[in-house]
Amino acid sequence: MKFLDEFFNYIHALDFDKLARLFWYFLIFEFALHFVFDLLIVSLWRFVKRFRQDRIDYARQALFRSRPLVSIIVPGKNEGENIYQLVTSLREQSYTNFELIVIDDGSDDDTPTICRTLKKNGLIAMYLRCDVRGGKASAANLGLRYARGEYIVHLDADCSYDHDAIENILVPFFYDSDIGAVGGNVIVRNYQASVCTTLQAIEYYNTISIGRIARSELGIYRVISGAFGAFRRSALVAVGGWDIGPGLDGDVTVKIRKLGYKISFEPSAVCQTSAPKTFKALIKQRLRWDKSLVRFRMRKHRDVFYPNETFRWSNFISFVENVMYGFVFNIKWFVYLGDMAFNFTSTLPFIILMNFLMYVFVNYFKFLFFSLLRDRKNAPVYYFLPYIILIVPYFNIFLRTVRLIAHFQEIVFKASYNDPWNPSKSSRYAREMKL
């Protein structure tokens, strides 16, 4: 009680200058940029969406009038068990003119038997198998090579899709002919499996989906998830398909952006994925994701920052925003922590508590407000409410630390080239060729 009394007295005594000095990180980056900015953009999106509805309906009609063939490609290794569930969810799709191409990247389990059986029963149009693992990029490229569709939809085998997901992800192509690729909305299917998956579900709701809506509206959306993305075939072929990963999803999106195409996010094209159940698995996944920021944004595609003939402001801003949020602000957070620890050592507990409360408040507000805007929910809002408190350490300590480690590993050791996610035979070349 004494601590709380002291805390309230301390906070009460703060004037604006002092407040800004002590909580500069929260006020500038979290509140102003993350919260207010996202809130404004998403509210604007909801407002504008009403006026776009006629055009969206027209685009939907155009899609069903022309009924283009869509090639759904599913690369993967040892995904046999997931393929059946995937095929089942695809059979329910409202858009039916698609061919399903499964690319088996050197599976050593029952995948070939399962896939051949499904193909025999007409549930898979094409089953392509590489006896030796070549990596996800080469598997996807093999699918692209034999795809006949005008549009290519890239899926992960362990995901399932809303019955109108394929239809919804195709509509933007008919809405705007400059759109080269569309990202689907990925939500967490196993949100009840563990605290870890619940926190990820909140993250996907609050940050990933909302962030992508905002960036898409601003024309700076840059990562189409490998779990669910649709591409104009001509655009994909023009960029030579996928390059070696990890991080190939963001890489291919950037390559398409560089060709001058727009990239769009479609919140109504919903895909459910299984998130890592343990923090250990999550760390592994996020280290891989976060390394790609350094590898692709700051290394492979650094030419986006240069004023050359392919320079585009939208790409430049997209990259600046990405690097700022993902890299600079992350470092700033630790700078902020150091600043507080060194300069305000005696009042550090009050500062941490105040930060915590502000973050909790903002996160609750964001979650509830964005929940009102979301059309598609796969879980009741109340289920997540008790966990919102945990989001604060999850975001600010866990994810930021993982991100920092990932960036350090990639900058100093180029660790992504040693990631077993990609076979070493191709990673070695990617490293040599600075890909």
Add this chain to the structure above:
Amino acid sequence: METITNIQQQKEAHNDRIVFGHQVYGLVGAQMAFRVELLVGFDALIIDASDPDFTRLAIRKIRGHYNPELYLKPIFLINHRQVRDTLIDSLHDGILFSYDHLAEVSKKVDEMFMLSTQLDQHLPTNYEAQVFKKVLNFMFTRGRKVFTPLLDVNSVIGYSYPELSVNFERQEEAQVLDILDWAEKEGLIWPDFHERVYLCNNCSGGYLSYREVCPHCHSSNLASQDLVHHFPCAFIGPISEFKNPVDSTLSCPKCNKQLRHIGVDYDKPSVINKCNNCSSSFQDMFVKAKCMSCEQDTDVQYLVSRQINTYRFTKKGRTAAVNGFFSSSADTEDIFGTVPLETMRVMLHYAMERLKRIDGLRTNVSVLYIENMYELVHRMGTRSKKPLLTELVNIIHETISPQDFVSVETGMVFYMTLNDMSLSQAEKIVQGLDLKLEQALNKNFNGFKASIRTNTVALEPGIPVADQLQKLSQALYADR
């Protein structure tokens, strides 16, 4: 013993026969081979085997005949050339190097004749049993105890059991396996696995051309090529896309880099096939089997798998030729317009109950047995058996009243009820039917002379139906 001079003289005297002691040997010439019935009177036959095709034809005609006086006839070959022919090799009884050797084979002829006199003379009443009995008779008189499958290019299934296969035309030869299955179920023979064959599901032919075909258009006009994965840029595609048109080097179409070292900068993780007919690409080809007999193109999973066994006679089988055997599986056919025999028994039971209660009611039961139906089935093939029976049942229904019913047993015995008439009236109707069927069969099947037996009884209240039916059948077979 006759001298060579005597034989020669007699051969010259009678161009178609040789008399040797008490035995008369028929010389099978071209004319005889086409009218084998003329050979019945000889004790044994001699075929000039200098022409293997003729020899084969003659042996088929004789051994395939339904008359035991023909198919059991000892056959010797003269001027035999060593040409491998499963059927000829298995179905003759000896080779004569000259007519001088008749002295050596005459004892064998007598032995075979003696054995043939021991054979059970009853003809079984179903098709399979009749065919098998014929084979049993042949094997018993030759002292053979094992059915051995022989690789035979002349057999449509690739294997033949000569003693049995000779009874079937080439296109019907798969029936051999059905008959053997039947005999195995009857406990007459015991199988030992020999081989497995896959047969056409349309014609049971075993000569199949297995081909890898396009899964989309089923064309076999396919081209295969390696898939190449270029490690540095993750491009993967058929090798033709990497081939440099100028020289033999490989260059990546995505990054233009030259491929230098397999396993280091590229590999070939798989192959891809392209159909030159429909231009589709695929990895897994379909395998189809084209039947060389009927040209049916079948997915291999739909081929009929049959086991080829070597068969030994069981104890029952060993004695069946002499003691006869009773077939436990009556092949009651599902013929339109008939009721199963069991149903007929039940209906007769009810009729009998009515006879007990109501005076003046009369019910007669008749049986009609086409004794040589086997000949017809053999001539037309088993697939024609059902249409033939249906036709015969139609003729029966045209003759009897609509309230009467018919039952078919073993494909050659017809039971029918004749209600509300005296026994003599019923007998008259059945005699008329006998004549009608005989005429129909003789007219439609050239050279066939139907042998039909009939019997009619009035159903008597108080005697069990089963006993009355047994009595009806016994009277039918009594004079055989």
